Amino acid sequence: MGKADHITWHHAAVTKEKRHLLNGHKSCVLWFTGLSGSGKSTVANAVDEALFQRQCHSYVLDGDNIRHGLNQDLSFQARDRKENIRRIGEVAKLFVDSGQIVSSAFISPFREDRQLVRNMFQPDEFIEVHIHCPIHICEERDPKGLYEKARKGVIPNFTGITSPYEPPDHPEIVIETDQLSIEQAVQKVITYLTEKKIL
Template sequence: MKKGNHLTWHHSSVTKKNRHLLNGHKSCVLWFTGLSGSGKSTLATAVDHALFQTGLRSYVLDGDNIRHGLNSDLSFDAADRKENIRRIGEVAKLFVDSGQIVLSAFISPFREDRKLVRDMFEAEEFIEIFLKCPIQVCENRDPKGLYKKARKGEIPEFTGISSPYEMPSRPEIVIETDNMTIEESVEKITAYLKDKKIL
C-alpha cells in the first residue's frame, strides 16, 4: 500500500526542548545491541530502574515484547528483520521527542539497519551500546534455550549460528558483560550520560 500524498506532518505546540526543561534532563535512545544472551534486556532494565530511582523519565523497548504486539505480524526473514528495526527506530524517535530516555534492547545484527535508525536522530541523541560477549559465554547462558534449538536446526537464520552478527565499528559505549557486573555496567552508562550532560 502506497503512502498518500495528502499527508501533512502536524507540529506540536510543546517542543522537545520544553519537555527537557520540564523533566530536568535531555532525551535520547540507548540502543543496546549484541548477541542473544549477551544481557541486553537485563542491562536495559537495570539502567531503567536506576534512572527511575532518581526521578528520570525512561522506558524500555524490548525485542520480545515488541514482537508480541506492534511487530507481531513480522517474521524473522531478512526483509521483516529490517522492518522490525525500522519500526522500533520510529517508536524510539517518538519517545525521544516526548522528552524521555528510551532504552532499546534488540539484537539488531546488521550495521546498515542500526545506521538507518541512527540517522533518524539528532546528533548525540542515538547512543549505541555494544554488549561485547563471546558467543561461547552467550551459548552457555542460553537463558531462553534458543542456541540449543538453533544447533538442532529448529531455528533458521539464528544470529551467531546460521546468520551473522556485524559488530558496531564505533559504538559510543562498549560493555563486556562477561567481565563486568550489572552494577559496574549501569555505572559506566550513567557516567556517560552525565558526561554528555544528558542527565
C-alpha cells in the same frame, strides 16, 4: 502499499526542548545491540531502574515484547528483520520527542539497519551500546534455550549460528558483560549520560 501523499506532519505545541526543561534532563535513545544471551535486556532494565531512581522519565523497548504486539506480523526473514528495526526506530523517535530516555534492547545484527535508525535522530540523541559477550558464553547462559534449538535446526536464521552478527564499528559505549557486573555496566552508562550532559 505506497506512502500517502496527502498527509502532513503536525508540530506539537509543547516542544521537545520544553519537555527537557520540565523533566530536568535531555532525551535520547540508548540502543543496546548484541547477541542473544549477551545481557541486553538485563542491562537495559537495570539502567532504566537507575534512571527511575534519579526521577528521570524513561522506558525500555524490549525485542520480545515488541514482537508480541506491534511487530507480531513480522517473521525473522531478512526483509522482516529490517522492517522490525525500522519500526522500533520510529517508536524510539517518538519517545525521544516526548522528552524521555528510551532504552532499546534488540539484537539488531546489521550495521546498515542500525545506521538507518541513527539517521532518524539528531546528533547525540542516538547512543549505540554494544553489549559484547563471547558467543560461547552466550551459549552457556542460553536463558531461553535458543542456541540449542538453532544448532538442531529448529530455529532458522538465528544470529550468531546461521545468520551473521555485525558488531558496531564505533559504538558510543561498549559493555563487556563477561567481565563487568550489572552494577558496573549501569555505572558506565550513567557516567556517559552525565558527561554528555544528558542527565
